[in-house]
Structure formats: structure tokens, C-alpha cells
Amino acid sequence: MTIAQAIQYALSLGLERLDAQLLVLHALGRSNRERAWLLAHGDDAMPATALAQLQAQAARRAAGEPLSYITGHKEFYGLTLQVDARVLDPRADTETLVDWALEVLDAPTIAAPDVVAEPTALAAPTSATPASAPTLIDLGTGSGAIALAIKHSRPLFQVHALDFSNDALAVASANARRLALDVQFHQGSWLQGLDQQFSVIVSNPPYIAAQDEHLAALTHEPLQALASGDDGLDDIRTIIGQAHVHLLPGGWLLLEHGYDQAATVRTLLQSAGFTQVQSRLDLAGIERCSGGQWLGRALIND
Ligand SMILES: C[S@@+](CC[C@H](N)C(=O)[O-])C[C@H]1O[C@@H](n2cnc3c(N)ncnc32)[C@H](O)[C@@H]1O
Structure with missing residues (x-):
């Protein structure tokens, strides 16, 4: 069988062309950036071992397993993350949340951490990170996608990442080590027990309703992610209820949520006392993230 025929074989199982090409490249031990190579070598013979691997992996993809679990990696915000079934497969839509977090972190409207934050044993800033640098925590970090993208984009910011799952933290901290990004990891349930304040709290929490029919198609990913x-908003309610205690005056809470949850999340943020409440669109033009600013007593009294 030639390489072109191997791609046709994967397509015949119902795979999208991009997935078929990426699995053929993976079976050949080539980078996912070499799709042009595939076109130039369509008539080359597919080695038997590579073909056997492709057949097994194309069947897994056809059964709904995320491509990233099969190849073991995923591109997110220009970083190559290692991922497996212990963590959510990072979605391109989540890059909207990273863009927004960088935007508010760069704005000079948030109090400096060394002015307001209590000293904490949780995270000792590295010598390269000034004590007054903006601080961010990524709640429910999974593979570490959001936290690592932000630390990579703004190396001087203090970046923390938290997850309930020790399995997820193992994946995230391995990604941080491999990418040489200095992120402080914490195990815990949302902000409960943390005694630190942040410039920005960002989270892509679980947000699918327990009875939602879409869950049936996501059996390969961890249910707790x-x-x-009942309405998919339990974790978002918890985070909004806890966040104000952990935000510096002027700090922002930014949340990813379901395609139909923006209006409800905005109402929850407004009811909790956040200002400048607004939503951002994902790549498909859907309101995918909502957030607001916590002015805090110090700024309100000014
Ligand atoms: C939707 S996934 C997001 C993963 C990653 N941030 C991303 O965007 O790809 C939600 C994450 O929240 C974590 N999680 C669930 N309940 C939690 C809790 N009570 N406290 C902290 N993390 C929790 C899950 O383990 C999972 O890693």
C-alpha cells in the first residue's frame, strides 16, 4: 500500500482528512508539520509496521478517541503539550481565554501584589520574577494548557495552576518541566484553602449538564473534567462565590463556559458584585468566555 492509499484507508473509516494525514505522519515517525511531505511522497510505499500502527490508531480515532490521546501531543497557543486520557484534550477555543487573560494582565488597573497580598508559603517567586509582577491562577488546569501558555507569553508573571486531580497535575507539571516554564502547582478544590490573592483568576471548569446528550460522545475524556x-453550572457558581476573596483590587475573574451559558454566567458575576461584566467570542463566533472585574473595597472607597 502506498502512502496516498494509506490516507484513503483512514478516510474510508470515516476520519476527517486532517486527522487521516496526521495519523499517517505519526505512524511514519514524522512531525505533524510535514503535511506537504505527504503530498510529495504519495506514491512511496507505506512500511508494514507503519501500516499496522495506522490501522490500529485509525480504528481508535474512528471510535471517537481524541487524536491527541492517540499521538500523545496537542498544539496549544504555539506550545506542544503532552496529553493523555488523564486530562481534557485542550481545545483551540480555549485560546480565547488566554488572549483575554493576557490583555487584562497587561492593563495597569490591577493593584500590585506586594501592596495587597499577604505573604504565603504557597509560592516563592523565583529570582527572575519580581514580587510586584502580576499573579495569575489557572483553576482546573488539566494538561496545564492555559497556565503554560500564559507563562510562556509573559515569563515575568507569577503563574499558578491548580487541579483537584493528582493525575492531571502529574501531566501538567511534566509539561511545565519539559517546556522549562516555572509554574507553581497546587492540589485542591477550586480556591478552598488557598490564602493568596491574584491579579487574575482564570478557569475553564467542567460546565456540561450531567444529563446533556453531548456527554455520550465524550466518553474518552475524564468525567470530572x-x-x-444538573445545569452544568455548579463549578462556575462555586468559583464565582469564592473568587472575590482571592482577587486583588481591580483583578479579573475570567471563565470559559458552554455555548448557551453566557447570559447566565454574566448574571451570576453581576449578582456577586463584579463590574465590567462582559463576554468574549470563540473561533466560531459563540460567546464562550465571560468575566468581570473585582474592584475591591480599597478602590471602591477611593
Ligand atoms: C474542562 S477541564 C479544563 C482543563 C484545562 N484547563 C483546559 O482548558 O484544557 C476542567 C478541569 O477541572 C478540574 N476540576 C474538576 N473539579 C475540580 C475542583 N473541584 N477543583 C479543582 N479542579 C477541578 C478537572 O480535573 C479538569 O482538569
Whole structure:
């Protein structure tokens, strides 16, 4: 069988062309950036071992397993993350949340951490990170995608990442080590027990309703990364309820949520006392993230 025929074979199982090409490249031990190479070598013979690997992996993809679990990696915000079934497969839509977090972190409207934050044993800033640098925590970090993208984009910021799952933290901290990014990891349930304040709290929490029909198509990913109570908003309610205690005056809480949850999340943020409440669109033009600013007593009294 030639390489072109191997791609046709994967397509015949129902795979999208991009996935078919990436699996053929993976089976050949080539980078996912070499799709042009495939076109130039369509008539080359597919080695038997590579073909056997492709057949097994194309069947897994056809059964709904994320491509990233099969190849073991995923591109996110220009970083190559190692991922497996212990963590959510990072989605391109989540890059909207990273863009927004960088935007508010760069704005000079948030109090400096060394003015307001209590000293904490949780995270000792490295010598390269000034004590007054903006601080961010990524709640429910999974593979570390959001936290690592932000630390990579702004190396001087203090970046923390938290997850309930020790399995997820193992994946995230391995990614941080491999990418040489200095992120402080914490195990815990949302902000409970943390005694630190941040410039920005960002989270892509579980937000699918427990009975939602879409869950059936996501059986390969950890349920605790996806489902959140009867209406999908249990974790978002918890985070909004806890966040103000952990935000510096002028700090922002930014949340990813479901395609139909923006209006409800904005109402929850406004009811909790956040200002400048607004939403951002994902790549498909859907309101995918909502957030607001916590002015805090110090600024309100000014
Ligand atoms: C939707 S995934 C997001 C993963 C990653 N941030 C991303 O965007 O790809 C939600 C994450 O929240 C974590 N999580 C669920 N419940 C949690 C809790 N009570 N406290 C902290 N993390 C939790 C899950 O383990 C999972 O890693």
C-alpha cells in the first residue's frame, strides 16, 4: 500500500482528512508539520509496521478517541503539550481565554501584589520574577494548557495552576518541566484553602449538564473534567462565590463556559458584585468566555 492509499484507508473509516494525514505522519515517525511531505511522497510505499500502527490508531480515532490521546501531543497557543486520557484534550477555543487573560494582565488597573497580598508559603517567586509582577491562577488546569501558555507569553508573571486531580497535575507539571516554564502547582478544590490573592483568576471548569446528550460522545475524556451538576453550572457558581476573596483590587475573574451559558454566567458575576461584566467570542463566533472585574473595597472607597 502506498502512502496516498494509506490516507484513503483512514478516510474510508470515516476520519476527517486532517486527522487521516496526521495519523499517517505519526505512524511514519514524522512531525505533524510535514503535511506537504505527504503530498510529495504519495506514491512511496507505506512500511508494514507503519501500516499496522495506522490501522490500529485509525480504528481508535474512528471510535471517537481524541487524536491527541492517540499521538500523545496537542498544539496549544504555539506550545506542544503532552496529553493523555488523564486530562481534557485542550481545545483551540480555549485560546480565547488566554488572549483575554493576557490583555487584562497587561492593563495597569490591577493593584500590585506586594501592596495587597499577604505573604504565603504557597509560592516563592523565583529570582527572575519580581514580587510586584502580576499573579495569575489557572483553576482546573488539566494538561496545564492555559497556565503554560500564559507563562510562556509573559515569563515575568507569577503563574499558578491548580487541579483537584493528582493525575492531571502529574501531566501538567511534566509539561511545565519539559517546556522549562516555572509554574507553581497546587492540589485542591477550586480556591478552598488557598490564602493568596491574584491579579487574575482564570478557569475553564467542567460546565456540561450531567444529563446533556453531548456527554455520550465524550466518553474518552475524564468525567470530572466535563460534567458539573444538573445545569452544568455548579463549578462556575462555586468559583464565582469564592473568587472575590482571592482577587486583588481591580483583578479579573475570567471563565470559559458552554455555548448557551453566557447570559447566565454574566448574571451570576453581576449578582456577586463584579463590574465590567462582559463576554468574549470563540473561533466560531459563540460567546464562550465571560468575566468581570473585582474592584475591591480599597478602590471602591477611593
Ligand atoms: C474542562 S477541564 C479544563 C482543563 C484545562 N484547563 C483546559 O482548558 O484544557 C476542567 C478541569 O477541572 C478540574 N476540576 C474538576 N473539579 C475540580 C475542583 N473541584 N477543583 C479543582 N479542579 C477541578 C478537572 O480535573 C479538569 O482538569
